[in-house]
Amino acid sequence: MIEVRELTKRFGDRIAVDGISFEVRDGCVLALVGTSGCGKSTTLRMINRLVDPSSGEVMIDGRNALDMPLEQLRLGIGYVIQGIGLFPHWTVARNVATVPRLMGWERERIEARVSELLELFQLDPGEFAGKYPSELSGGQQQRVGVARAIAAEPAVLLMDEPFGALDPITRQRLQAEFAAIQRRRRMTVILVTHDMDEAFKLADTIAVMDEGRILQIASPEELLREPRQGFVRTLVGLDDRALRILSLHTVDEIRREPTGRWEVRGETLIDRESGRAVNGLGAGDTLREAASRIIWEAVETLPVLEAGSVVGEVRADDVWAAGGRRA
Ligand SMILES: Nc1ncnc2c1ncn2[C@@H]1O[C@H](COP(=O)(O)OP(=O)(O)OP(=O)(O)O)[C@@H](O)[C@H]1O
Numbered sequence: 001m002i003e004v005r006e007l008t009k010r011f012g013d014r015i016a017v018d019g020i021s022f023e024v025r026d027g028c029v030l031a032l033v034g035t036s037g038c039g040k041s042t043t044l045r046m047i048n049r050l051v052d053p054s055s056g057e058v059m060i061d062g063r064n065a066l067d068m069p070l071e072q073l074r075l076g077i078g079y080v081i082q083g084i085g086l087f088p089h090w091t092v093a094r095n096v097a098t099v100p101r102l103m104g105w106e107r108e109r110i111e112a113r114v115s116e117l118l119e120l121f122q123l124d125p126g127e128f129a130g131k132y133p134s135e136l137s138g139g140q141q142q143r144v145g146v147a148r149a150i151a152a153e154p155a156v157l158l159m160d161e162p163f164g165a166l167d168p169i170t171r172q173r174l175q176a177e178f179a180a181i182q183r184r185r186r187m188t189v190i191l192v193t194h195d196m197d198e199a200f201k202l203a204d205t206i207a208v209m210d211e212g213r214i215l216q217i218a219s220p221e222e223l224l225r226e227p228r229q230g231f232v233r234t235l236v237g238l239d240d241r242a243l244r245i246l247s248l249h250t251v252d253e254i255r256r257e258p259t260g261r262w263e264v265r266g267e268t269l270i271d272r273e274s275g276r277a278v279n280g281l282g283a284g285d286t287l288r289e290a291a292s293r294i295i296w297e298a299v300e301t302l303p304v305l306e307a308g309s310v311v312g313e314v315r316a317d318d319v320w321a322a323g324g325r326r327a
Contacts (some may be wrong), residue, residue, distance in 0.1 A: 001023065001060075001061055002023065002047065004020060004022050004047070004058055005021050005057040006019045006057070007019070007020050007021070007057070007058065008055045009042050009043075010054045016039045017043050017046070017053075018212035019056065020039075020043065020207075022207055025188070026155075026186070026188050029182065029204050031193055031203035031207070032190065032191070033208055035194065038211060039209055039211075039212040041160055043209075044160055046058065047065065047077070048074055049065065049066070049070060049073060053066070060073075075102060076154055076155060077154055077158060078099075078151075078154035078157040079157075080145050080157070080158070080159040081145070086133040086141055086144060086148070088133050091129065091130050091131060092118070092130070092131050092132075093125075095133070095148050096148045097110045097113075099148070099151050103152055114129065114151070115129070117147040117151060120177070121144075121177060138165060139167075139174065142163065143174065143177075145162065146159075146162055156190075157189045157190075158189075159189065160192045162174075163198065175198060182202075196235060200244055201247075205217060206218065206220055206223050215231060216228045216232050223236055224244055224245050242323040244288075245322070246286065247286045249287045250283065250286055251283055251285045251286075251290055251304055252284065254318045254322055255312035256314070257312060258304075259313065260272075261273050262278075262303045264310070278297065278302060280310065283304055287322050287323065290302065290314055290319050294316045300317075301313050
């Protein structure tokens with residue numbers, strides 16, 4: 001658990017962070033979002049004490065981070081920075097092994113961990129372990145940066161624009177990989193981003209910052225349904241909010257029992273009512289994907305498939321209701 005209380009940073013006359021308070025519960029992801037210069041990075045850097053707070057407190061698992069020996073604090077916190085920050089003269093393996101080495105892990109354990117992480121991030125250890133950062137693409141470097149930050153399984157992970165400066169496809173892939181790892185490892189994460197979609201995708205809670213203050217801190221859905229101020233409304237993008245709300249929910253949440261209208265013929269699924277072949281939805285698909293498919297196929301109902309058999313169906317009305325204003 002991370003607790004930040006009345007944290008303030010002044011640079012000369014300028015207040016970069018202005019008395020902010022928040023908590024991140026164990027295993028949760030908090031996203032700090034806001035426009036450039038609003039104090040996101042400074043907030044993050046005060047937590048691992050790369051920046052000294054002017055006033056306020058940071059508590060990590062009930063201990064005051066400002067009183068902890070610096071090395072002990074930093075070794076317990078994974079940190080992914082803007083622009084990657086890999087050591088250029090070290091191989092990928094050595095970069096990933098940085099913190100485990102500092103912690104004095106046995107050699108075999110380090111090697112096993114490095115291989116495990118490279119595989120997790122789809123970097124074949126045989127091919128990549130011995131390469132240098134300059135021999136990698138931007139996306140590969142970014143993966144190594146994230147692998148390095150989580151190598152020693154830190155309880156706390158701070159990420160500053162970890163997927164910035166990537167093409168949209170690579171960014172989405174990395175976000176999905178990170179989400180899958182986070183589901184398994186349950187680290188306590190603070191993610192700085194100016195990309196609202198990234199925040200909606202990865203965070204349990206979003207804090208919207210402006211001029212050093214937190215304007216609103218809420219779950220993604222609450223922020224979309226009840227943005228408190230003009231700036232939050234602009235940032236959240238009200239025009240897209242129905243679709244964004246749909247992307248927070250899965251087919252599994254609204255699926256009904258299947259009726260007898262679906263017939264499996266070999267590899268093909270037939271809707272007996274229309275006589276047309278249809279593609280089923282997966283239980284884990286988002287309602288945004290379901291909505292898109294319903295519109296594209298111009299149908300009222302789509303089947304939900306699991307391992308080739310129909311396990312449910314989704315009705316268009318239920319999808320529209322999930323994305324709409326609640327009565
Ligand atoms: N070392 C420093 N000395 C003086 N001013 C600083 C320093 N670091 C940050 N600032 C100022 O503090 C304010 C907040 O900066 P910060 O980097 O935290 O913003 P940010 O929201 O992370 O922005 P970005 O998304 O552009 O990185 C800015 O006005 C910045 O110019």
